[in-house]
Amino acid sequence: MPGPKHLSQFACAYRCQVDLYPSLVTIADSASAAIGVTDLAPFPDEAVRIRSRVASGLHGGLSFTYAHPETASSPRESFPWAASIVVVALPYLREGDGPSDRRSVARFADGDRYEGLRSLLATLALKISDDGYRAEVVFDDNRIIDRAVAIRAGVVWSGKSTMVLTPGAGPWILLGSVVTDAELVKTGQMRRTCGTCDACIPACPTDAIIAPGILDARRCISAVLQRRGVIDPGLRTAIGGRIYGCDECLTACPPGKQALASLERAGDGLRPEVVLSLSDGELEVLVEHWYIPSRRMRFVRRNALVALGNTGSEPSLALLERYLCDPDALLRCHAAWAVGRIAGSRAAEMCRAAYDTERDEEVRGELRAAIAASRRGGVYADDAQEERRPDSEENAR
Numbered sequence: 001m002p003g004p005k006h007l008s009q010f011a012c013a014y015r016c017q018v019d020l021y022p023s024l025v026t027i028a029d030s031a032s033a034a035i036g037v038t039d040l041a042p043f044p045d046e047a048v049r050i051r052s053r054v055a056s057g058l059h060g061g062l063s064f065t066y067a068h069p070e071t072a073s074s075p076r077e078s079f080p081w082a083a084s085i086v087v088v089a090l091p092y093l094r095e096g097d098g099p100s101d102r103r104s105v106a107r108f109a110d111g112d113r114y115e116g117l118r119s120l121l122a123t124l125a126l127k128i129s130d131d132g133y134r135a136e137v138v139f140d141d142n143r144i145i146d147r148a149v150a151i152r153a154g155v156v157w158s159g160k161s162t163m164v165l166t167p168g169a170g171p172w173i174l175l176g177s178v179v180t181d182a183e184l185v186k187t188g189q190m191r192r193t194c195g196t197c198d199a200c201i202p203a204c205p206t207d208a209i210i211a212p213g214i215l216d217a218r219r220c221i222s223a224v225l226q227r228r229g230v231i232d233p234g235l236r237t238a239i240g241g242r243i244y245g246c247d248e249c250l251t252a253c254p255p256g257k258q259a260l261a262s263l264e265r266a267g268d269g270l271r272p273e274v275v276l277s278l279s280d281g282e283l284e285v286l287v288e289h290w291y292i293p294s295r296r297m298r299f300v301r302r303n304a305l306v307a308l309g310n311t312g313s314e315p316s317l318a319l320l321e322r323y324l325c326d327p328d329a330l331l332r333c334h335a336a337w338a339v340g341r342i343a344g345s346r347a348a349e350m351c352r353a354a355y356d357t358e359r360d361e362e363v364r365g366e367l368r369a370a371i372a373a374s375r376r377g378g379v380y381a382d383d384a385q386e387e388r389r390p391d392s393e394e395n396a397r
């Protein structure tokens, strides 16, 4: 027979099922968000997936949930006090986001799109704690795999692009959770799938979706633009004018097309010329909400140099000439590549002049490849590794 303690627990659980969850649904509805509930049971399939991606290199050196797969896939380890995870999926498109594949900044990072998510989660957490329960807001946090909890809570379905989708907004949603000790009824999983659609797979400019639901983060532009170091030369042309993020597999996704089509299209938010002309302090303010390794603006400028190489023309050479003399070899490398892309006799001359004084072997290799590319009208030979090699000195003549 359950003792009085058990009875009071039961009464409490009953009260929060009846009173609390409907008010959470009302809060989510008022923000046009989808909501559901799951428990803290482990996600063994996710642990296997993450471990196998790390083992095969598909994680592309990213840390996030890949750093501690066991922790990320076992929420109870991080939240031993909790009983439920309340999960929301919040649409984030806004006016100006209309169809266009030529954006320099992906929509999720064009302005602080997480503001709405933070405020919705804070309101939900406040309601839960006002009812006497503990509540902790969690999103983009390495202790929880946002997509996995959202799938299990029935808020979304899992797409072949690896994005998760809701009816209506498609992939244009951000995910977040409130972890709580309130015992809430778990909501059931969604039965939807992508069916025969596979539009996102050929739409990816770098073939990063290597099979349904499997992403090679080494090739994903969104990941490439967030990493440290030199950008793989074989991916630079496909990056196009992008400086941060990539929306191509989302734009191609039929379930999200209506949401996109209903919006006007605004001009491009951030031009590479602007990025390359600002001081660190000025740039920092513009990109405050981006993930940038160690908050070093050199990585944003590196991306802008590639974008300018792909979108610029002869007048852009004056700005690039400054970067050929930059004290940072990383920036000189990408400036050389951009000059080679723009091509023409002035571009070749600038690279030859820089080559005469350049001492860094990696930059010298880039300059050799750039000189050869500028002769071919801005076309790099595959990844131009041959031309980058020190023994191909004749390319610089």
Ligand code: B12
Binding pocket: 046, 049, 050, 062, 064, 065, 066, 106, 107, 108, 139, 140, 141, 142, 144, 145, 146, 147, 148, 149, 151, 158, 159, 160, 161, 162, 163, 164, 165, 171, 172, 173, 174, 175, 176, 212, 213, 214, 215, 217, 220, 222, 223, 226, 244, 245, 246, 247, 249, 250
């Ligand atoms: C690391 C990370 C990245 C990495 C790696 C992404 C990846 N696919 O793994 C990079 C930098 C590339 C990235 C890019 C983007 N990201 Co991101 N990212 C994360 C982060 C921090 C962890 C993701 C993770 O754990 N991956 C591990 C692996 C195992 O998970 P997965 O590939 O997502 O696995 C899912 C599918 O593959 C699917 N699946 C597995 N097998 C199969 C098989 C089939 C047949 C099918 C159909 C599906 C399927 O199941 C898994 C769901 O559990 C989360 C935040 C968080 N803490 O969860 C945000 C998050 C996933 N990112 C988000 C966003 C918005 C993006 C971008 C759209 C941003 C942009 N515009 O540039 C792109 C989208 C690129 C893409 N196609 O995924 C959102 C996703 C929202 C959504 N609707 O899905 C999240 C949830 C952030 C948030 N709080 O909203 N991201």
Ligand code: SF4
Binding pocket: 161, 203, 204, 205, 206, 207, 208, 209, 215, 219, 220, 221, 222, 223, 246, 247, 248, 249, 250
């Ligand atoms: S975000 Fe871009 S690069 Fe990454 S998988 Fe989608 S389309 Fe490909």
Ligand code: SF4
Binding pocket: 159, 160, 161, 162, 163, 194, 197, 198, 199, 200, 201, 249, 252, 253, 254, 255
């Ligand atoms: S484009 Fe098609 S296959 Fe890819 S995620 Fe969207 S619905 Fe699924």
